[in-house]
Every structure is written in structure tokens, then in C-alpha cells.
């Protein structure tokens with residue numbers, strides 16, 4: 675069977691819109707979501723760098739860039755992987771926030787509890803707090819780790835309660851559109867012939883959804899994890915919108931998502947990132963180089979510049 679052809683159309687528009695009930699709904703602004711960069715394979719670094727350069731060159735301002743997790747590909751303890759991922763994220767010129775995914779906070783293999791706690795600590799070292807927020811005159815953006823509550827058996831993370839953090843942060847900005855970002859979507863996933871909840875822990879999912887319902891200014895939950903598009907209307911609160919990925923697994927083409935909020939309506943367009951020509955040699959930092967020259971370039975400073983909770 676022939677391999678899927680990459681999508682050459684620069685913009686893939688989605689026509690679905692939502693109305694938000696909020697005092698600031700008359701504003702018009704844009705922001706960007708990136709997800710599932712899975713840093714580790716050289717091609718993923720290359721895609722991430724190219725997308726960041728394109729985002730920095732957008733011909734209009736963006737209020738915020740949000741990374742919804744799976745920043746690395748099981749390498750959060752490695753400076754060779756997480757350090758490079760943090761360096762690339764730091765190149766984004768706009769304000770930026772992020773939260774971890776299941777490939778950042780690992781809960782698997784032998785002694786998963788200890789591995790989970792150690793990877794959370796490593797994540798904070800390289801990327802900052804487990805919940806982050808950015809507020810503008812137009813909107814509130816939050817990125818919150820839910821890995822400890824959406825799994826059935828994961829331990830609590832010391833000093834970090836995702837639900838308490840989110841409740842407090844949303845309560846401080848009740849009159850602006852709010853975008854709640856996390857990694858695993860709080861909706862059903864259709865796979866292997868049936869719909870199944872993406873969150874394993876039904877009790878915590880109900881508490882999360884009830885929290886969102888108490889804040890009618892939440893426009894949407896923005897997530898990743900599926901490595902494909904999804905938009906799910908939910909009867910108990912805001913819809914869940916799932917972004918495409920950067921990772922090449924399942925022969926996916928990299929794309930970032932450009933949101934526009936205009937007079938109470940949210941819409942988005944996915945912007946595809948073209949891969950390098952076949953045969954291009956990419957070094958471990960994600961630069962196309964001569965095969966004989968694999969030396970790393972100078973490092974760039976890391977500056978997340980996000981409001982944080984210290985968790």
C-alpha cells in the first residue's frame with residue numbers, strides 16, 4: 675500500500691465555532707496551540723524548530739502559545755532530550771505556557787509510582803511548574819497537569835492539587851474568556867470499534883467537569899494526546915477540542931493550531947509544517963547539517979515567562 679501523501683495545503687480550516695458567555699466576548703485575538711512534540715527522534719526536533727520559526731514569523735500578534743504535553747518521548751530525565759526541548763520552547767517569542775503529558779510523567783515499567791514522582795520532579799526542573807497561566811486584557815489561558823488525577827492508580831503529586839489550582843485560578847478571572855488546556859482529553863475516544871473515556875478515573879473526571887461547569891466563561895478545553903483532530907460537544911460544560919501533533923508516529927504530518935476568537939466565536943485552522951527533503955541529514959538538535967558535521971550550535975537561553983503556581 676502506498677504511504678499517505680503529506681498534506682500540502684498550508685491551511686486546513688475548521689468551520690466549527692462556539693459562543694462564549696462572558697463580558698469580554700467582543701474582543702478579537704489569536705493564540706496558538708502546539709502538542710505532542712515528542713522530542714527525541716531527530717526529525718521531531720527539526721519539525722519543532724521549523725514550527726517555532728514559523729510561529730515567530732506570523733504576520734499578526736498571538737496572545738499566547740500553549741504546549742499541551744508529550745513534550746518529550748520518555749526522555750524527561752535526560753538533558754540530551756528535555757534540555758533541547760526546553761531550549762526550543764524558549765525560542766518562542768510570544769508568551770508561552772505548557773503542561774506535561776503521559777510521555778513526560780511516566781507511569782509504567784517497574785515501580786511506576788516512583789518513576790512517576792521522579793519524572794514529575796525532572797519535568798519541573800526543565801520546564802517549570804505543573805500548572806501555568808497567562809492572562810491578558812482579553813483572555814485567561816491555563817495549562818494544567820492532570821496526569822495524577824486522570825489515571826486510576828497514579829499517586830498524588832506532592833504539593834500539587836490540579837483541581838484546587840484550577841478552581842482558584844479560574845475564580846480570579848471570572849469575566850474573561852478562559853481556555854483550559856491539558857494533555858489527555860476529558861472526552862470519549864473512539865478506537866477499536868467503541869467509544870471509551872480517555873480519562874481512566876471516572877470520579878475525578880466528574881469532579882473536573884463539574885468544576886468547569888461552575889465557570890461559564892471557560893470557552894473550551896484544549897488537549898492533545900490523540901495525535902489527531904477531534905472536537906467533542908459535551909452536555910455538562912465546555913466542548914473539548916483536540917489538536918494535531920508534531921510526532922511522526924502513524925505517519926502523521928506535523929501541524930500547529932492557530933485559534934481566532936472573534937466577537938464570542940472560537941475558530942481554528944491547522945497549519946502544516948513541511949518536512950525536509952528526503953535524505954536530509956538532521957543532527958540530534960534538529961538542525962539540517964552536512965553529514966560530516968554533527969557539532970552542536972550555541973545554546974539559547976530558556977525563558978518560559980509564565981505566571982506559575984510553584985507546584
Ligand SMILES: [Fe+2]
Pocket residue numbers: 710712743744775777899901
Ligand atoms: Fe503523544
